[in-house]
Amino acid sequence: xxxxxxxxxxxxxxxxxxxxxxxxxxxxxxxxxxxxxxxxxxxxxxxxxxxxxxxxxxxxxxxxxxxxxxxxxxxxxxxxxxxxxxxxxxxxxxxxxxxxxxxxxxxxxxxxxxxxxxxxxxxxxxxxxxxx
Numbered sequence: 001x002x003x004x005x006x007x008x009x010x011x012x013x014x015x016x017x018x019x020x021x022x023x024x025x026x027x028x029x030x031x032x033x034x035x036x037x038x039x040x041x042x043x044x045x046x047x048x049x050x051x052x053x054x055x056x057x058x059x060x061x062x063x064x065x066x067x068x069x070x071x072x073x074x075x076x077x078x079x080x081x082x083x084x085x086x087x088x089x090x091x092x093x094x095x096x097x098x099x100x101x102x103x104x105x106x107x108x109x110x111x112x113x114x115x116x117x118x119x120x121x122x123x124x125x126x127x128x129x130x131x132x
Contacts, residue, residue: 034077042077 007013051073054066105114110127120131 030078030081034074034081038077038081 051066051069052064054064054069056063056065104117106117107113108115108122108125108127108129110129111122111125113122113124115122115124115129118131119129121128
C-alpha cells in the first residue's frame with residue numbers, strides 16, 4: 001500500500017491531474033471562442049457551412065456522414081485556435097526565457113569521459129588532451 005501512496009504522490013501524477021482539470025476548464029473557453037466568435041466570422045465571409053443534412057440511405061439505415069464532416073471541421077478549427085493562440089505563443093515565450101547555456105565540459109578523446117573544457121589532462125585516464 002505504501003508503494004501506491006508513493007506513486008500517487010509523485011510529481012508526474014499530480015501534474016497530470018492538474019493538466020486534466022485545467023484542460024477540461026480550458027475546453028469550454030475554446031469551444032465558446034470557436035462557436036461564438038470564430039464561426040460567425042467565417043459565416044459572414046463564406047456563408048454558414050452546415051453539412052448535417054448530408055446522408056446516404058442504404059435499405060432502412062441512414063448514414064449521417066454530414067454530422068461527421070461537421071465534427072471534423074469543428075475539430076480543425078479548434079485545433080487551429082489552440083495552436084495559434086496557445087501553443088505557438090507559449091513556445092515563443094519559453095524559447096525567450098530559456099537561457100542559452102554554453103557547454104563547460106567536453107568528452108575525453110581516449111576514454112570518452114566528461115572533462116572540463118579547459119582541462120589539459122583527463123582526470124579518469126590521465127591522457128593528455130588538446131585545450132580548446
